Amino acid sequence: EAGVVQSPRYKIIEKKQPVAFWCNPISGHNTLYWYLQNLGQGPELLIRYENEEAVDDSQLPKDRFSAERLKGVDSTLKIQPAELGDSAVYLCASSSEGGKHNEQFFGPGTRLTVL
Amino acid sequence: QQQVKQSPQSLIVQKGGISIINCAYENTAFDYFPWYQQFPGKGPALLIAIRPDVSEKKEGRFTISFNKSAKQFSLHIMDSQPGDSATYFCAASYAGKSTFGDGTTLTVKP
Numbered sequence: 763e764a765g766v767v768q769s770p771r772y773k774i775i776e777k778k779q780p781v782a783f784w785c786n787p788i789s790g791h792n793t794l795y796w797y798l799q800n801l802g803q804g805p806e807l808l809i810r811y812e813n814e815e816a817v818d819d820s821q822l823p824k825d826r827f828s829a830e831r832l833k834g835v836d837s838t839l840k841i842q843p844a845e846l847g848d849s850a851v852y853l854c855a856s857s858s859e860g861g862k863h864n865e866q867f868f869g870p871g872t873r874l875t876v877l
Numbered sequence: 878q879q880q881v882k883q884s885p886q887s888l889i890v891q892k893g894g895i896s897i898i899n900c901a902y903e904n905t906a907f908d909y910f911p912w913y914q915q916f917p918g919k920g921p922a923l924l925i926a927i928r929p930d931v932s933e934k935k936e937g938r939f940t941i942s943f944n945k946s947a948k949q950f951s952l953h954i955m956d957s958q959p960g961d962s963a964t965y966f967c968a969a970s971y972a973g974k975s976t977f978g979d980g981t982t983l984t985v986k987p
Binding site for chain 2: 766793802803804805806807810818853855857859865866867868869870871
């Protein structure tokens with residue numbers, strides 16, 4: 763069974779440019795999470811989806827970040843425009859039932875460098 | 878606001894020794910406490926987890942000890958091996974939302 767797939771794995775952009783990350787969760791997992799992980803820190807939740815509904819986006823900087831999960835399967839996270847401080851690893855995770863204590867399965871992440 | 882504090886930041890242990898990582902939380906609403914293991918270039922992977930109605934959970938060489946009154950929990954790795962060298966994150970969860978500690982980088986010397 764394939765795990766959580768993320769692409770690209772690495773992205774280098776100039777500041778003020780847009781960037782998008784894609785995530786395909788484990789088949790059948792209805793809950794999808796986007797996390798930001800700064801160097802030397804733990805993951806911080808950006809947004810959580812239950813199917814196609816964003817149930818927790820309180821930590822998403824909505825002035826420049828947006829996300830979508832139109833068909834309740836794969837998801838895209840976008841930053842526009844990117845800033846130097848956005849350099850981090852963006853992790854996607856999925857679980858079978860987010861409201862319960864089910865294991866979150868993480869993808870390998872996308873490492874973003876903003877120059 | 879740091880709701881989950883993890884220590885130490887780094888840890889070096891000899892092969893065969895015991896590795897101990899500690900976490901403390903503030904929010905008493907947390908009701909699920911997982912530990913994750915992360916290797917370089919990989920995402921975190923669940924190692925072991927505990928609910929607050931038990932004081933200890935053991936899976937192989939990994940044990941979680943939980944002290945509800947002190948709002949603390951710890952991970953013990955017995956007979957530590959070089960392959961255990963990784964970054965370990967504790968987390969505290971409520972209603973499907975997890976708050977992570979800042980991680981402990983474990984190095985097990987052969």
